[in-house]
Amino acid sequence: MREGEFVCLLGPSGCGKSSVLDLLGGFEAATDGRVAVDGGPVPPPGPDRGIVFQEPLLFPWLTVRDNITFAPRLAGVPASVYGPRAARLVELMGLSGFENHAPYELSGGMRQRVAIARAWISEPRLLLMDEPFGALDAQTRLSMQELLLDAREATGATVLFVTHDIEEALFLADRVLVLTARPGRVAAEIPVPFGRPRRYESLLADPRFGALKRGIVASLRGPAGTAAAGPAHSA
Ligand SMILES: Nc1ncnc2c1ncn2[C@@H]1O[C@H](COP(=O)(O)OP(=O)(O)OP(=O)(O)O)[C@@H](O)[C@H]1O
Ligand SMILES: [Mg+2]
Structure with a gap:
């Protein structure tokens, strides 16, 4: 991820999205490969990385x-x-x-x-958010999404955001990474072409929105066209 970038992670249940956040947050160590924050080893959990867990702890x-x-x-x-x-x-x-x-x-x-x-x-300079708006009603979710975009505009924070909601990913992200089923690999990398500030209503009216959504659904289904385990729908 580049500094100041907003990346959304999408992928089937159990593919390792929360695990990626745990690694970056410093809660778990990688058994293989390398995880770097600011080009160096991941520091212990600290206030420089804000984390919102999947279950509000x-x-x-x-x-x-x-x-x-x-x-x-x-x-x-x-x-x-x-x-x-x-x-x-x-x-x-x-x-x-x-x-x-x-x-x-x-x-x-x-x-x-x-x-x-x-x-x-x-x-925090880096925000790690794991399906933070999953439990919210549609109206509250939209205002929280707008708040997050505003807050990030103001602070320039880098955000890694896990969601199962394709529309949410397209509304928020600069780039969407679609992961395959376990073991998670990047199946597709989708740059989001919409400028900022964004308005959800304008996105819905943009023909590219539907096309991008169809593309993401296709990569979630995988090359064989078989539905992967987990939700490939948008709430
Ligand atoms: N190489 C790997 N990639 C992904 N997950 C792995 C890998 N090796 C082991 N795992 C294990 O697979 C599980 C992945 O669970 P995790 O909670 O990260 O999934 P998730 O994508 O967040 O799922 P959900 O959408 O249900 O929240 C963990 O128990 C993790 O330790
Ligand atoms: Mg998870």
């Missing part, structure tokens, strides 16, 4: 606000710095009024939004 005993501010507090960042950022993220994520709630009091989609805010608060 929140600290059940901490409030929404304390979950969001966990990393900066651990790093000794002054409250005067992380406080206003947290307040802004709570508002952006539509969590106002839930700052002092515990995770079990939230819906699945709300928990996922807390996890996203927690990943964003340190303004």
Whole structure:
């Protein structure tokens, strides 16, 4: 990935998408091959890489606000710095009024939004996001996608984003990588030609959108035209 690039990973269930994120996040070591961040070995997990896991892993005993501010507090960042950022993220994520709630009091989609805010608060240069919007309704998902694009425009962060939703990949990415079934190999690399800022409605009206979507469906099905295990549909 190039610096500042937005790459989406698509591929059948179990092909290793989450594993790629774990490797880049420093949670797992490669048994073979080489994984590099900034041209060097992957450093231990740190605030330079924000990660949103497939399952929103929140600290059940901490409030929404304390979950969001966990990393900066651990790093000794002054409250005067992380406080206003947290307040802004709570508002952006539509969590106002839930700052002092515990995770079990939230819906699945709300928990996922807390996890996203927690990943964003340190303004990481590299964002690793694993199906972060999968649990959201269509309307909330669209506004979260727009938020992500805006946030990335503002920070210039590099984003690796896993999704099963082809339309989501085409809306967000500069480049889509389609992986084959396990062991995952890159089946297709699709540069996304749409400029930025993007509007979802304009994309839907663009004839290239349907063509790209058909191309991705074809590569997900594989060369034999057999449907690979896992969803090749778009929600
Ligand atoms: N070379 C390999 N490539 C991919 N996965 C591998 C490979 N070797 C072992 N695995 C194992 O295969 C599994 C892949 O699971 P992983 O969670 O990464 O899939 P996924 O693509 O995220 O699936 P899902 O879409 O269901 O979330 C893991 O248990 C991983 O350790
Ligand atoms: Mg996964």
